[in-house]
Amino acid sequence: MAGERKARVAEAIRDTLAQMISREVKDPRVQAAGLVSITHVELNADMSVATVYVSVFGDDRTASRAVEGLRAATGFLRGPVARRLQMARPPELRFQRDTGLAFGMELQQIVRDDERRAREAGRGEAPAAPPEPASPEREGGPADDDDDGGGA
Numbered sequence: 001m002a003g004e005r006k007a008r009v010a011e012a013i014r015d016t017l018a019q020m021i022s023r024e025v026k027d028p029r030v031q032a033a034g035l036v037s038i039t040h041v042e043l044n045a046d047m048s049v050a051t052v053y054v055s056v057f058g059d060d061r062t063a064s065r066a067v068e069g070l071r072a073a074t075g076f077l078r079g080p081v082a083r084r085l086q087m088a089r090p091p092e093l094r095f096q097r098d099t100g101l102a103f104g105m106e107l108q109q110i111v112r113d114d115e116r117r118a119r120e121a122g123r124g125e126a127p128a129a130p131p132e133p134a135s136p137e138r139e140g141g142p143a144d145d146d147d148d149g150g151g152a
Contacts, residue, residue, distance in 0.1 A: 027070075037056075
């Protein structure tokens, strides 16, 4: 039960912070980043600390500066988050850059480049699909295939 509540609170914090960052944070480092999204929020056991994972569209320098701007805005964000979510004790906000999305996009680009090189080298044909595994016979064996309409 406590895990469900923690998940609900984390999701509510994520949604509230996403809205506040896009509308209310005026730090030029955050605004210069353009697209800043909260990927997920992790709360510690007593919900006193929220680690907020942020994905920033842009180069490493822009992303690092945006996270610095968010860290500088934690005092500005913490109170309104608590009031909007009606929390008696708002969690300490710790912003971390989430590189998982960027890593996935980079990996996808590597695969595309490899496929393009393979096509250019004449190896572009897709390998034949492996044969389908033989399906197990139905209960009762092949004799069940001849349904004579009789009862079970």
